[in-house]
Amino acid sequence: MDANDGFRELDRQECMRLLAKVPVGRIVYTRQALPAVLPVNFRLDRDGAVLLRTSALSPLVSxxxxxxxxxxADAVDAAAHSGWSVVVTGSATVITDPAEHARLLRSGPRSWAPARQEVFVRIDPELVTGRELVGGRSMYGVQLPS
Structure with missing residues (x-):
């Protein structure tokens, strides 16, 4: 941790452990040549891939x-001025294999907004980074100005 900024870099294993604790994250993708961010519920697969479940008709899929x-994904404690954030970067693919789709129907994430035709999107984690803020503003016993 850099003593000047209060952040601690997280290793891949810590990042994956933290991701497994929260149900909602944000997917960042390109929509009409512009960046787009969409909150989604997710689950980690057994190999660490991020799995999303959405409507087959969603513009997100294509x-x-x-x-x-x-x-x-992240978690923040506003009272303690602490929290963490993890970013997974990788290739996304829509699951088309019938056996894999059937497995994910049983064990994959449950959509918070069910649709008639649902598909699973898999993000293979090529780059995983994270950082944690511990005791943010009051870390050194001094309250910094806002």
Whole structure:
């Protein structure tokens, strides 16, 4: 941790452990040549891939299939001025294999907004980074000005 900024870099294992604790993150992708961010519920697969479940008719599906995307999740404690953030960058693919789709229907994430035709999107984690803020503003016993 750099004593000047109060952040501690997280290793990949810590990042994956933290991701497994939260149900909602944000997918960052390109929509009409502009950056787009969408909150989604997710689950980590057994190999560490990020899994999303969405409507097959969602514009997200065609925008991310085969594209490199970022996925971010975090947890913040505003009272303690602490928290963490993890970013996973990797290729997204829509699951088309019937056996894999059936497995994910049983064990994958449950959509918070179910649709008639649902698909699973898999983000393979190529780059995983994270950082943690511990005791933010009051870390050194001095309250910094806002």
């Amino acid at each position: 925008a991310v299939d085969g594209a490199v995307v970022a996925f971010e």
